[in-house]
Amino acid sequence: xxxxxxxxxxxxxxxxxxxxxxxxxxxxxxxxxxxxxxxxxxxxxxxxxxxxxxxxxxxxxxxxxxxxxxxxxxxxxxxxxxxxxxxxxxxxxxxxxxxxxxxxxxxxxxxxxxxxxxxxxxxxxxxxxxxxxxxxxxxxxxxxxxxxxxxxxxxxxxxx
Amino acid sequence: xxxxxxxxxxxxxxxxxxxxxxxxxxxxxxxxxxxxxxxxxxxxxxxxxxxxxxxxxxxxxxxxxxxxxxxxxxxxxxxxxxxxxxxxxxxxxxxxxxxxxxxxxxxxxxxxxxxxxxxxxxxxxxxxxxxxxxxxxxxxxxxxxxxxxxxxxxxxxxxx
Numbered sequence: 001x002x003x004x005x006x007x008x009x010x011x012x013x014x015x016x017x018x019x020x021x022x023x024x025x026x027x028x029x030x031x032x033x034x035x036x037x038x039x040x041x042x043x044x045x046x047x048x049x050x051x052x053x054x055x056x057x058x059x060x061x062x063x064x065x066x067x068x069x070x071x072x073x074x075x076x077x078x079x080x081x082x083x084x085x086x087x088x089x090x091x092x093x094x095x096x097x098x099x100x101x102x103x104x105x106x107x108x109x110x111x112x113x114x115x116x117x118x119x120x121x122x123x124x125x126x127x128x129x130x131x132x133x134x135x136x137x138x139x140x141x142x143x144x145x146x147x148x149x150x151x152x153x154x155x156x157x158x159x160x
Numbered sequence: 161x162x163x164x165x166x167x168x169x170x171x172x173x174x175x176x177x178x179x180x181x182x183x184x185x186x187x188x189x190x191x192x193x194x195x196x197x198x199x200x201x202x203x204x205x206x207x208x209x210x211x212x213x214x215x216x217x218x219x220x221x222x223x224x225x226x227x228x229x230x231x232x233x234x235x236x237x238x239x240x241x242x243x244x245x246x247x248x249x250x251x252x253x254x255x256x257x258x259x260x261x262x263x264x265x266x267x268x269x270x271x272x273x274x275x276x277x278x279x280x281x282x283x284x285x286x287x288x289x290x291x292x293x294x295x296x297x298x299x300x301x302x303x304x305x306x307x308x309x310x311x312x313x314x315x316x317x318x319x320x
Contacts, residue, residue: 061303063310063314064307064310064311064314085296085299085300088292088295089293089296089300091296091300094303118285122281124284124285124288125277125278125284125285128284128285128288128289128292129277129288132248132288132291132292132295133248133249135295135298136245136249136251137249138295138299139245139299140249140251140254142299143221143254143302145306146302146305146306146309149309150223150309152313153309153313153316154223154224154225156316156317157316
């Protein structure tokens with residue numbers, strides 16, 4: 001199956017030529033994930049990056065005690081990208097992504113992503129800019145979380 | 161002044177053609193920063209990304225109480241890049257970078273970086289991959305820090 005029409009509906013890919021989108025559509029896979037199932041599992045290996053086309057997901061991390069907590073909720077309207085950290089650095093998944101409704105996603109693995117960027121560097125620059133923006137946003141969010149937990153720790157020490 | 165020879169000494173730029181490095185060298189600026197001075201100040205605006213050519217720097221963040229703490233130390237042998245978060249997302253500096261010895265850096269601002277990536281997309285893909293790798297590493301480090309402070313908070317609550 002060719003996912004060209006799916007790709008054409010994604011706002012961040014606007015401006016890409018039809019032939020580029022067609023090449024990209026041949027490198028992606030579609031996944032249908034029922035509500036409650038995990039698309040990505042924290043700690044596992046995996047080199048795919050996903051874009052959410054239909055449905056809703058939660059991004060979940062485990063505390064050091066193994067307790068899960070939801071760090072973000074995303075829906076298809078946001079055309080969110082996830083899984084990009086492990087795709088970029090080839091390391092373990094840093095969070096679980098769980099479908100909270102029936103979901104449709106498109107994925108691309110590291111090998112195909114690299115191939116697409118090398119074959120069509122003008123598109124590669126666009127996609128890598130988007131990924132970098134995502135990663136930068138992620139760092140700032142983690143910074144805020146760290147500050148918040150640090151503040152709670154200091155208050156706990158002072159009043160405890 | 162042209163910084164071609166400087167750029168040629170940077171391992172991550174190996175594999176770039178001479179004409180690409182020459183174009184890049186015309187878009188960068190060299191800075192000499194005495195020990196003790198700040199190259200970047202947390203909270204300020206600024207769109208330059210830096211690469212450390214000579215010397216040593218500390219990356220410093222402030223707690224919510226304004227107390228500085230060193231989150232990383234880097235020396236020129238690592239050919240570290242810093243300032244890339246604000247260059248990518250155009251937001252405020254997320255940390256201070258202070259010279260701990262006399263330093264030489266090369267900087268490129270967002271406008272020139274974008275121009276270089278657009279004009280020479282094959283090089284753009286290489287540079288943006290490096291930046292993405294840097295950002296991903298940064299996220300994983302922040303994740304570890306968050307877990308550590310969270311653990312300390314829980315222990316403080318349980319024993320406090």
